[in-house]
Amino acid sequence: MYLTTWDEFEKAAQNIYLKDPSRARYTMKYLHSKNLLCIKMTDDVVCVQYKTEIAQDLRKVEKFINNLMRHMTSKP
Secondary structure (H helix, E strand, O other), rough: EEOOOOOHHHHHHHHHHHHHHOOOOOEEEEEEOOOOOEEEEEEEOEEEEEEEOOOOOOHHHHHHHHHHHHHOOOOO
């Protein structure tokens, strides 16, 4: 399902990851012809997606990915 705001997507994606880190994965795709960034987080049960054309959202995405990587590399 596509979420309309970044905050909704970020919370839902974090919940997916925290629920089962070993099954969670994300993909990111940039469509140059449409100037559109799509990001998806799933655990094969729940799938959340967010798309944006706003360049300022790239910083939010970058911060989210950095936090996600920090969680993945830290010891429980």
